[in-house]
Amino acid sequence: MPEMPEVETIRRTLTDKVTGRLIADVKLLLPRLVKWPSPEEFRAAVTGSVVTRLDRRGKYLLFHLDNDKVMVVHLRMTGRLYHVAPGAPPDRFTRVVFTLDGGDALLYADSRTLGTLYVLPADELWRISGLATMGPEPLSPEFTPEYFRESLAGRRVTIKGLLLNQKLIGGLGNIYVDEALALAGILPERPAASLTDEEAARLYGAVNAVIAQGIEHGGTTFRDYRDGAGQKGSNQHHLRVYGRKNEACSVCGTPIARSEVAGRGTHYCPHCQH
DNA sequence: CGCTCGGCCTGTGCGC
DNA sequence: TGCGCACAGGCCGAGC
Structure with a gap:
């Protein structure tokens, strides 16, 4: 979880x-x-x-x-x-x-x-x-914009698959990958190497932002997750796309879409993400 | 080497 | 109400 x-x-x-x-x-x-x-x-x-x-x-x-x-x-x-x-x-x-x-x-x-x-x-x-084999974590000194941009070079895997790869970036999972891509306005199935430098910079910032927000809200509880005191988190109330299939995008009102990318259920806004 | 897919387990929620 | 099915926040190893 x-x-x-x-x-x-x-x-x-x-x-x-x-x-x-x-x-x-x-x-x-x-x-x-x-x-x-x-x-x-x-x-x-x-x-x-x-x-x-x-x-x-x-x-x-x-x-x-x-x-x-x-x-x-x-x-x-x-x-x-x-x-x-x-x-x-x-x-x-x-x-x-x-x-x-x-x-x-x-x-x-x-x-x-x-x-x-x-x-x-x-x-x-x-x-x-x-x-x-774990790679650098978001918000850590080792996770730099240069490291992230260089990690994308030559990668044919989808950008979602790359973000889920713990050897490249440690700690991301399905929820925060979908959220980071939504915040950055990038479609999950894009080949990693197809991102421009500007998109890579935006995604880098979005990864750090969604992780920081998740920590600030004590984590995301859909069903099972509890903190060390047995309490639920509250970040589920602050998600842009994850778990919101058919709900209106908070930016443009388009219904959130769900597909499968990298073998995982994937949520995105078909209007805001390119 | 890079990548995809199946498997590991069990519980829940939904449609019929 | 009961039943079958799809789906679930992760990761490893096999195979292409």
Whole structure:
């Protein structure tokens, strides 16, 4: 579910709840979600450790532990990670329970069970290929207009497909790609290399803008997404095209269209985007 | 190497 | 009301 703004919101809302806290117990209700090492080793490594820092890279959350290991969580489509008080009502989709020393807990819930968990020595994070190959993130110093423009050169893939490629830009997903293209006035199926320098500059600014807006509004909740306190985001009220098929474009009134680009449901304004 | 497609899983909402 | 189908915010690996 979550893209960079959602994962960043989870990180921000969870930081104070977990930093400096002892993980007293780990219940793996669905052990196959642990991708590295074995579920037994995962449980042994995490139990009894203290969280020293909570980081994010792209859509990955990184819990640094005081045993020089890092617990890595990727929520994929429907994962949720949130803090609950002692005795809180159970989440129907709870897959992992991290009980903290105060009896409160960090829950990992996931209806489609596509999420992934790992624990690794801090210097072996390269074992997670998606982390090792991730490109620069929007709003980061490495993500420059020049980097973006050069990334488009010679690319025959659609501009939407390129924006979704985590090796080139880390953290974008289906919602924010559609939103950035709408803000920039560019059609999703355009070949990446066909963008002019002016269009590339506009899209660069739009990518940063929609991500910043998503974070500002605490993420986009359509169905499953919740922040680290279990609360919904509000960015769904500020979207231009995503999920608005047949609704009037806020700029020109033309009905928003939906098609498939790069294998994903795609929303755009057929009048404003070229 | 670049790119597309199928697969992974389960739940929900819609049309009939 | 019940049923089948389309669709879902991500990513990896196979194959062209």
